[in-house]
Structure formats: structure tokens, C-alpha cells
Amino acid sequence: MFLQKTRSICDLVGSDVILGTISSSCVLSSGGKIKKIYNTPKYYSTLVKPDFGCSTKKIYSAVRKYTKSKFNKPKKNMFGVKYLIDQQNALETIALKKYPKLKKIKLFLESINNPLFVRMTGSGSTIVAYYNSLKSCKLAKAKFKRKYKNYWCVTAKTI
Numbered sequence: 001m002f003l004q005k006t007r008s009i010c011d012l013v014g015s016d017v018i019l020g021t022i023s024s025s026c027v028l029s030s031g032g033k034i035k036k037i038y039n040t041p042k043y044y045s046t047l048v049k050p051d052f053g054c055s056t057k058k059i060y061s062a063v064r065k066y067t068k069s070k071f072n073k074p075k076k077n078m079f080g081v082k083y084l085i086d087q088q089n090a091l092e093t094i095a096l097k098k099y100p101k102l103k104k105i106k107l108f109l110e111s112i113n114n115p116l117f118v119r120m121t122g123s124g125s126t127i128v129a130y131y132n133s134l135k136s137c138k139l140a141k142a143k144f145k146r147k148y149k150n151y152w153c154v155t156a157k158t159i
Helices: 002-013 017-021 056-061 081-086 090-098 100-111 134-147
Strands: 026-028 034-036 044-049 117-120 127-131 152-157
Touching: 002 017, 017 026, 044 100, 044 134, 056 090, 081 117, 090 100, 090 117, 100 117, 100 127, 100 134, 127 134, 134 152
Parallel strands: none
Antiparallel strands: 026 034, 044 127, 044 152, 117 127
16 A cells, blocks of 8 residues: 555656665666666765756757657666767757857866766756765766855765
8 A cells, every 4th residue: 555655656756756766776667667776786875966957848848759668668778888978869959059058067067077978867957976985976976066056966876
């Protein structure tokens, strides 16, 4: 009963919100099934949210071709850095064109402390830089905060 209630509340916010309630790496398939993956690599991340938001409606209105889901058959290698580097957020290109400030943020994050990769979340506007070490992650946050004082910025570790 508790899990059903939690799932229904999460679904009201967004289909992928449920993943934040699970304390292990997992994949949510397009059919709504969740598969836990154990013993995955851990990464540290610097998350940045500027003082503006992206309009999801505006971003999706510019999508001309939808890509097929790659996550309906989840495998452990999906959490490896090589696999993750090769992935793309199809909405990111659109958002970066519509919101040039996001592109500046992404380029700046890519230039500090050698992140493994930098991505925008969903349709934006949070940008995430991934690192192997907590030290690099924290240094990136400090450098970012010096340049962009009014933007929300936090470090996190994958679970």
C-alpha cells in the first residue's frame, strides 16, 4: 500500500521522480518498469540551476523527431562512464539554442576540473557535471560559484 501511494504521488510530479526514492542505481523503462542494477560505479556531480527556468512546452514544441528509448532492456554497462559519455539528451540541443545562457553554463562547466561529461537534465534547466572524485567536484562548485554568484549550485554523489 505504501509503495503504491508513493508511486502515485511521484507520478503526479513526473514519471521519473520515483527513481529519487530508491536507494540504488536503477533504470525506468518507457513502460514504467523499474529495474535495480547493483554494484555500479559511483560518480560525484555538480548540479547548477540558473536563476531562470526553461519552458518544457517551448522545448518540446521544437522537437522534430523523437528517438526510441534505449533503456527498455537495462544492463549494468549502462552505468559505465564510456556508455554514459556516448549518450545524449535529445532536448539539450534545442534548449541550448533557445536559452544561450544555458550554453554558456555548460561550456564553463566543461572547462573546469576535467569533468567526465556534462549534461542538461530533461528539458532543462539544470546542468550537471560528473566527476570521478569528490575533490574535483567540490573545486568545480567553488569555481562556478565565484563566476555565477546568483545561481543555485550543489554537489552530490550518485547512489
